[in-house]
Amino acid sequence: MVTRVLVVDDSGFFRRRIVEILEADARIEVVGTAADGKQAIDQVAKLNPDVVTMDIEMPVMDGITAVRRIMSSHPTPVLMFSSLTQEGAQATLDALEAGAVDFLPKRFEDIAKDRDQAKLLLRRRIHAVARQRARPASQLATSAQAKPVARPVVVRRGQYQVVAIASSTGGPVALAQVLTKLPAGFRSPVLVVQHMPASFTPAFAARLDQQCALKVKEAEDGDAVRPGQVLIAPGGRQMTLLQSAGEVTVKVSDGDPGLHYKPCADVTFGSVASVYGGKALALVLTGMGADGREGARVLKKKGATVWSQDEASSVIYGMPMAVAEAGLSDHVLSLHEIGATLVEAVGV
Incomplete structure (x- = not known):
């Protein structure tokens, strides 16, 4: 064709x-x-x-x-x-x-x-x-809001100490749809890996910060991972976590030069698994390719929970499809369901 x-x-x-x-x-x-x-x-x-x-x-x-x-x-x-x-x-x-x-x-x-x-x-x-x-992300989000929730989602309320989100094509609009639903008292920190050039992530973080009740910023080396804050992985770099004396901080580095994605969800997810284990909740949103699948696999081995966006509300059903087809997704959710379900799972 x-x-x-x-x-x-x-x-x-x-x-x-x-x-x-x-x-x-x-x-x-x-x-x-x-x-x-x-x-x-x-x-x-x-x-x-x-x-x-x-x-x-x-x-x-x-x-x-x-x-x-x-x-x-x-x-x-x-x-x-x-x-x-x-x-x-x-x-x-x-x-x-x-x-x-x-x-x-x-x-x-x-x-x-x-x-x-x-x-x-x-x-x-x-x-x-x-x-x-696909329809553009803005239209997908709008049309999805009119659809009723068709399936119950079982959540482990209050057991998640961190939320890690991966996205690519269609991600900026999808992330705004999800993060604007989270109240100021949201109990977990949120880590975001969006495939984006280095010159774009500061502007993207600043825009989300204006739209969201939570504090949103581009992650910097040494940032503390704290509840009520969203850290966006810097474009062109890798974001991992370090734990010392009971505090979790961000490490921003160039990472493996052979990696295709910078930032890479697999890298961040793997680090989240090492630090938080089964107390992590990962979410894979719309995007091209399969980044996040192997990181989700590591998370699942540690007992973590993984959600993925459904095909109908995805701009590109690549990354979430890779996770779902590998049997790694505990729940497949429409975009309009995700924010409210996160609040239910994590609590305020």
Whole structure:
């Protein structure tokens, strides 16, 4: 099956570059291009592409406005191209909240060290988004709220000393949906591993901190792990835990250079298992790939509890599917259930 793509960017050079890269794959057809957001809206209505690649800063209409309008009229998976700057991070987070599925750095050197590998990664991302044909995370979260809880969830109330969450594609919006449901008196610390570039995690943590009752910050080396606080693993680094004299602190390091994900959920989950054992509750949300599965396996061996997000509410059912299909998930939950169920399990 051929994936039909609309390429949107105000730079003719960049449009031609993306078209050339995508059409090197016989399973991808670029059905059109657009130079601004208004043209993009018109082309989506006319061509009905499977995926749209979208720039953020464009004349006539910017990419964020275009995404919002596309989602309201012709919902289509949108992959944003972003600059890895603080301003780029803010704009990309705005685009994700508007309904974009995922993003990639506009500079290919930031995607992978090898140019050919970067091109392959772009094509794979296009296929993954198109295969899922998922609605954007913002719409999934909204529509899921109307669905009743269909199954009881047995929780071990008050026995969890830490909550560890892993997410990737679709994660920023999903995490906001979960964490904003947690009250200020939430009894456990929360550790979050979201696949995200180093320049994005400070802006992401600051945005969540404004939205949540809990204190949210990007984790720093030596931070104490305390109840009522959410620590976000820094992009490009690994977050593990150290226990000394009854206190648990965060260790932030470069980690194994051979690891594909930085931060990596498997690394953090494994460390959580070592420190908290069966008193940990892990949650795997929407995302591409299988990061978190092996860490969940380690957690389960220590007696910990693992939950995963269901397919219907996931933007990309990769990471949670890997955990569920491995038989490691104690409960499979819809996104709208997770926050309230966490409060019930952990307590306030």
